[in-house]
Amino acid sequence: xxxxxxxxxxxxxxxxxxxxxxxxxxxxxxxxxxxxxxxxxxxxxxxxxxxxxxxxxxxxxxxxxxxxxxxxxxxxxxxxxxxxxxxxxxxxxxxxxxxxxxxxxxxxxxxxxxxxxxxxxxxxxxxxxxxxxxxxxxxxxxxxxxxxxxxxxxxxxxxxxxxxxxxxxxxxxxxxxxxxxxxxxxxxxxxxxxxxxxxxxxxxxxxxxxxxxxxxxxxxxxxxxxxxxxxxxxxxxxxxxxxxxxxxxxxxxxxxxxxxxxxxxxxxxxxxxxxxxxxxxxxxxxxxxxxxxxxxxxxxxxxxxxxxxxxxxxxxxxxxxxxxxxxxxxxxxxxxxxxxxxxxxxxxxxxxxxxxxxxxxxxxxxxxxxxxxxxxxxxxxxxxxxxxxxxxxxxxxxxxxxxxxxxxxxxxxxxxxx
Numbered sequence: 521x522x523x524x525x526x527x528x529x530x531x532x533x534x535x536x537x538x539x540x541x542x543x544x545x546x547x548x549x550x551x552x553x554x555x556x557x558x559x560x561x562x563x564x565x566x567x568x569x570x571x572x573x574x575x576x577x578x579x580x581x582x583x584x585x586x587x588x589x590x591x592x593x594x595x596x597x598x599x600x601x602x603x604x605x606x607x608x609x610x611x612x613x614x615x616x617x618x619x620x621x622x623x624x625x626x627x628x629x630x631x632x633x634x635x636x637x638x639x640x641x642x643x644x645x646x647x648x649x650x651x652x653x654x655x656x657x658x659x660x661x662x663x664x665x666x667x668x669x670x671x672x673x674x675x676x677x678x679x680x681x682x683x684x685x686x687x688x689x690x691x692x693x694x695x696x697x698x699x700x701x702x703x704x705x706x707x708x709x710x711x712x713x714x715x716x717x718x719x720x721x722x723x724x725x726x727x728x729x730x731x732x733x734x735x736x737x738x739x740x741x742x743x744x745x746x747x748x749x750x751x752x753x754x755x756x757x758x759x760x761x762x763x764x765x766x767x768x769x770x771x772x773x774x775x776x777x778x779x780x781x782x783x784x785x786x787x788x789x790x791x792x793x794x795x796x797x798x799x800x801x802x803x804x805x806x807x808x809x810x811x812x813x814x815x816x817x818x819x820x821x822x823x824x825x826x827x828x829x830x831x832x833x834x835x836x837x838x839x840x841x842x843x844x845x846x847x848x849x850x851x852x853x854x855x856x857x858x859x860x861x862x863x864x865x866x867x868x869x870x871x872x873x874x875x876x877x878x879x880x881x882x883x884x885x886x887x888x889x890x891x892x893x894x895x896x897x898x899x900x901x902x903x904x905x906x907x908x909x910x911x912x913x914x915x916x917x918x919x920x921x922x923x924x925x926x927x928x929x930x931x932x933x934x935x936x937x938x
Contacts, residue, residue, distance in 0.1 A: 522928060522932070523932075523935075524847055524850065524851070524928065524929060524932050524935050524936070525847075525850040525851045525852070526846060526847045526850035526851075526936070527935055531850060531851045531852040531925075532851045532852055532853070532921055532924050532925035532928060533851065533852030533853060533854075533921050533922075533925060534852055535852070537854040537855065538854070538855065539854060539855050539908075539918060539922075540855050540908035540910060542715065542716045542717075542720060542908075543715070543720035543722075543779070543783050544783075544786070544790070544911075546782075548782055549779060549782045549783070552778040552779065552781065552782045553775055553778050553779060555778070556569055556774050556775055556777075556778040557775065559774075560774055561773075561774055561775065562774065563771075563774050564745070564746045564747075564771075565746040565747050565750055566747055566750065566751065568774065569774050569777045569778050569781060570588060570772070570774065570777055572777075572781055573588060573777045573780055573781045573784070574586040574587070574588055574726075576781060576784055577726060577728070577784070578728075580694075580701075580784065580787075581701050581703055581704055581728055582701070582704065583703075583704060583728045583729065583730050584729070584730045584732075584735075585728065585729050585730065585731075585732075585734075585735040585738075586726055586727070586728050587726060587727045587728075587735070587738045587739060587743070588724065588725070588726045588771070588772040588777060589724065589725040589726060589727065589742060589770045589771075589772060590723070590724065590725065590742075590769075590770050590771060590772055590773070591712065591714065591723060591724065591725045591770075592620065592688075592690045592710060592711060592712020592713065592714060592717075592724075592725035593620040593623070593624065593712075593725070594725055594742060594770040595710035595711060595712070595725035595726055595727045595770075596620055596621060596624050596688055596710040596725075597624035597627065597628075597741070597742075597770075598710075598727055598738050598741040598742050598770060599686050599708040599709075599710045599727050599738070600624050600625060600628055600630070600658075600686070601628065601737065601738075601741040601766070602708060602727075602729075602734045602735075602737035602738045602741060603657070603658050603684045603686060603707065603708060603734070604657065604684075604737075605625065605628050605630045605657055605658060606628070606629070606630070606657075607628065607629030607630065608629065608630070608631065608655065609630045609631065609655060609656075609657040609658075610630070610631045610633045610653060610655050610656045610657065611625055611630055611631070611632060611633065611656070611657060611658045611659070611660060611686075612633045612634075612635050612648050612651050612652065612656060612658070612659045612660065613625070613632045613633065613634055613635070613660045613865075614634070614635060614637065614642065614643035614660070614661070614662045614664075614897075615634040615635060615636055615637060615643075615864050615865055615866060615893075615894040615897040616637045616641050616642075616643075616662075616664065616862075616863065616864050616865075616894070616897035616900060616901055617662040617664065617688065617862065617865065618662075618688075618690070618861060618862045619861060619865060619868060619870070620712075621660060621662055621688045622634075622660075622865055622871070623870070626870075626874060626878055626881065626887070630657075631886060631887060632865070632871070632887065633651050633656070634865055634866060634871075634889060634893075634894060635647045635648045635651050635894075636894040636895070636896045636897050637894070637896045637897040637900055638670075638896065639896070639900070640664070640667060640669075640814065640815070640900075641664045641665070641667075641828065641897070641900045641901070641904070642661070642662065642663065642664050642667065642668075642669035642670070643661060643662065643669055643674075644896070645670055645673045645674060645677060648674065648677065649677055652681055652683070656681070656683060657683065657684065658678075658683055658684040658685070658686055659674060659677070659678050659683055659684070659685050659686065660686045660687070660688060661674050661685065661686070661687050661688065661705075661706065662687075662688045662690075662691070663687070663688075663689055663691055663692035663695060663702050663823075664691060664828075664862075665691055665814075665822075665824070665825050665826045665827070665828045665906065666691045666692045666695055666718065666822045666823030666824045666825035666826070667692075667695070667814060667816065667820070667822045667824075667828075668692060668695050668696070668697050668702050668820055668821075668822065671685075671687065671697060671702065671705040671706070672697060672698075672705060674705075675705050675706070684706075684707045684708070685705065685706040685707055686706050686707065686708050686709070686710070687702065687703055687705060687706035687708070687709035687710070688709075688710055689702050689703040689709050689710065689711050690710065690711055690712035690714075690717060690725075691717070691718075691823065691825040691826075692718070692822075692823045692825065693711060693717065693718040693719040693787060693823055694718060694719070694787050694788060694791045694821075694823050695820075695821055695822050695823035696820070696821035697819065697820055697821075698819045699819075699821075702823075703728050704728070704730075707729065707731060707734060708727055708728070708729045708731075708734055708738070709727065709728045709729075710725065710726075710727050711725055711726050711727070711728070712724075712725050713725055713726070713776070713780050716825070717825065718787065718790065718791065718794075718823045718824075718825055719780060719783055719784060719787055720779070720780065720783055721772065721776040721777065721779045721780035721783070722776050722779055723773075723776055724772045724773070724776040724777065724780060725772075726772075736748075736751075736752045736756065736758050737758070739751060739752060739765070740752070740758060740761055740762075740765040740766060741765065741766050741768060741770070742765070742766075742768045742769060742770025742771070743765060743769075743770065743771060744762070744763065744764055744765030744766075744767065744768075744769070745762065745763055745764075745765070748761070748762035748763075748765055749762040749763065790911050791823060791824075791911075793910075793911030793912055793913075794823070794824040794909045794910070794911045795821070795822070795824065796911075797909055797910050797911060797915065797916070797919060798822070798824045798827055798909050800916070800919065801813075801827060801907065801909075801919065801923070802814070802827075804923050805829065805923070805926070808926065808927060808930050809832070809835040809836060809930060810831065810832055810833075810835045810836040810839075810844070810930050810933070811829045811830065811831060811832065811905070811926070811930075812829065812830040812832055813827075813829060813830075814827070814828055814829075814830075824909040825909075826857075826906040826907065826908060826909065827906065827907040827908075827909050828904050828905075828906050829904070829905045829906070829907065830900070830903050830904060831844060831903045831904070831905055832903070833903075836930065836933045837933065837934065837937050838937070839933050839936055839937055841858070841902070841903060841905070843936050844929065844933070844936070845858055845905060847929045847933075847936055848905075848925065848926065848929055851925035851928060851929060852925065853922055853925045853926070855907065855908050855922070856905055856906070856907055856922075856926075857905070857906045857907075858904070858905060858906070859901065859904055859906055863901050864894050864897040864898050864901055865889065866889035866890060866891060866893050866894055866898075867891055867898070871887060871889045872888065872889055872890060873888065874887050907922070
């Protein structure tokens with residue numbers, strides 16, 4: 521029996537990390553960036569690589585409008601603004617999500633109403649329904665770690681109550697439900713293209729919609745002057761604001777757009793590779809005590825931004841997740857993560873007491889959440905360990921060593937008790 525590295529044994533992996541990097545940078549990526557450098561590093565309208573990428577996104581998702589932004593946070597901000605969210609409005613948001621799913625609401629004077637999770641970590645439809653009031657204007661869904669939420673049911677619920685459904689699909693580029701792509705169920709969808717996302721620009725984001733009015737408002741929120749003057753009909757009432765919009769600039773950098781355009785051409789291939797390795801990992805891990813792999817419903821195709829594993833301490837003698845994770849890291853498995861900033865928002869100071877950051881907000885808008893209010897979300901988060909999902913056949917030897925390290929810790933977990 522090999523001694524655990526945390527107790528002085530030899531680690532399974534001794535090579536320094538990172539053991540996973542994203543996005544894949546090929547010679548085509550480099551050429552795309554260099555070509556763009558020679559063409560333009562600043563684009564004020566919908567032309568060049570901006571138009572090419574937006575057109576490619578429209579084709580890929582099968583939607584009428586795509587608007588590039590400087591980040592996923594900016595895309596979410598614009599989505600809320602375009603959805604007519606006003607001060608005092610309530611918007612139902614998953615309790616368990618990345619903070620940027622909700623923080624733009626604080627800058628619009630709206631009230632993020634948190635809803636608890638289902639067992640997957642995604643938002644519970646039943647809990648969303650219970651939180652609808654006469655001042656609810658929209659529901660926001662997140663597809664956590666690339667596993668789609670029950671977005672068809674959420675759309676039905678939104679339609680029944682005459683609400684807008686929005687999607688934060690930042691983890692889920694290319695994910696599907698019944699062969700329909702995530703990001704096409706809501707009235708507006710927002711995506712991040714931050715470094716590790718399935719579709720990456722390094723930094724960037726975009727919003728999708730089929731609705732002309734929402735599209736015009738997306739433009740006005742962060743793309744003033746040339747784009748708005750050119751793309752909003754002159755006879756439309758909003759055109760009078762085209763020069764200024766709302767005064768915000770959320771344009772993506774052309775170099776980032778060139779990276780994303782190159783990556784988009786390979787996205788489906790990458791997702792197929794991720795699915796293959798996710799299946800391989802799940803088959804192996806499902807045989808081990810102490811870890812439960814995600815259950816994927818029929819007709820759901822995840823994007824696997826990350827593979828969330830549920831730690832089951834009772835199967836390992838009550839060993840704490842902290843001690844278990846420490847032992848995994850000691851074996852050199854540096855890519856196994858406990859989610860941090862993606863967490864139940866009620867645990868973050870900004871959602872407990874926003875007053876020091878946004879004076880008057882807590883008392884005026886009833887944002888004063890506390891630990892314990894969202895028990896399912898908190899339970900799921902506290903028991904989640906996340907693996908990256910590699911995509912190439914040549915990654916399998918490394919994947920096998922990660923599996924070896926996990927088995928080693930589980931097989932010797934009694935060393936860690938007491």
